[in-house]
Amino acid sequence: MNIIVTGASRGIGYDVVLEFSKSRDNRIIAIARDYDKLIELQKKCFENYQNKIEIVKFDITTDLIHNNELLNVLKEIETVDIFINNAGILINKKFEDLSQEDWSLTFATNVFGPIKLIKLIYPKLKNSGFAHIVNISSIGGLERSKKFSGLSAYSASKAALINLTECMAEEFLEDNIFCNCLSLGAINTQMFKEAFPSYNAEISSAEISKFICDFSKNYRKFFNGKVIPIAVSTP
Numbered sequence: 555m556n557i558i559v560t561g562a563s564r565g566i567g568y569d570v571v572l573e574f575s576k577s578r579d580n581r582i583i584a585i586a587r588d589y590d591k592l593i594e595l596q597k598k599c600f601e602n603y604q605n606k607i608e609i610v611k612f613d614i615t616t617d618l619i620h621n622n623e624l625l626n627v628l629k630e631i632e633t634v635d636i637f638i639n640n641a642g643i644l645i646n647k648k649f650e651d652l653s654q655e656d657w658s659l660t661f662a663t664n665v666f667g668p669i670k671l672i673k674l675i676y677p678k679l680k681n682s683g684f685a686h687i688v689n690i691s692s693i694g695g696l697e698r699s700k701k702f703s704g705l706s707a708y709s710a711s712k713a714a715l716i717n718l719t720e721c722m723a724e725e726f727l728e729d730n731i732f733c734n735c736l737s738l739g740a741i742n743t744q745m746f747k748e749a750f751p752s753y754n755a756e757i758s759s760a761e762i763s764k765f766i767c768d769f770s771k772n773y774r775k776f777f778n779g780k781v782i783p784i785a786v787s788t789p
């Protein structure tokens with residue numbers, strides 16, 4: 555299977571790539587900006603599981619046309635079977651302190667980045683005949699969930715990703731592309747610690763990654779356009 559994972563340099567994306575790399579049938583493209591961390595991940599996948607993953611240094615907020623590295627890697631594959639839209643940022647500031655740049659960066663990363671990438675790889679998702687896009691959103695993006703001070707830009711962007719999932723699922727079905735959204739609660743990563751410094755998240759990124767890999771590989775048959783909340787605590 556050909557699999558693309560964004561936000562693979564740390565946290566959940568890093569562990570999702572490690573988990574997928576356990577099967578040598580999986581050809582994995584791991585994307586993030588921090589190239590040193592991607593090299594570390596590449597080495598780990600090879601040493602632990604003899605899987606030679608491909609890594610691409612890429613900022614998903616930038617123009618795709620100028621990233622030859624990404625385009626070259628994509629040229630080598632006919633299909634994309636699983637696309638994990640995981641890269642994201644969280645700017646923890648009160649509404650009054652959020653600048654226009656904060657809003658733009660948040661939406662450029664959490665909404666427009668995924669849109670650009672899906673558009674770019676759409677023909678390859680179509681070629682798969684049974685592709686699965688899994689968008690990683692947040693409980694904060696869900697209607698009527700408990701909201702937290704400082705997270706308005708983040709939560710609004712994650713709500714957009716949720717709505718987009720439902721729209722894309724409807725439209726992409728004619729091409730056999732399934733699209734679902736996992737709305738995560740507290741997972742013990744750097745992002746969570748920055749958002750909630752005084753809380754401890756009970757779920758590790760390795761644990762949730764196992765679930766994400768299993769869901770994206772085995773559950774596309776049963777879900778389309780679904781937004782699945784995954785949380786055992788608030789936050």
Ligand SMILES: NC(=O)c1ccc[n+]([C@@H]2O[C@H](COP(=O)([O-])OP(=O)(O)OC[C@H]3O[C@@H](n4cnc5c(N)ncnc54)[C@H](OP(=O)(O)O)[C@@H]3O)[C@@H](O)[C@H]2O)c1
Pocket residue numbers: 560561562563564565566567585586587588589591612613614615639640641642643663690691692693737738739740741742743744745746755759
């Ligand atoms: N942790 C939680 O409790 C929690 C809860 C709900 C939802 N989520 C969602 O789960 C996803 C992963 O979160 P995490 O906790 O693992 O966060 P994290 O540790 O902060 O990792 C975020 C990843 O996104 C990448 N990224 C950020 N901006 C990027 C850009 N412009 N271009 C390419 N890559 C970019 C980062 O890599 P580089 O810096 O190297 O680019 C990093 O690999 C996010 O979408 C987050 O919103 C997390």
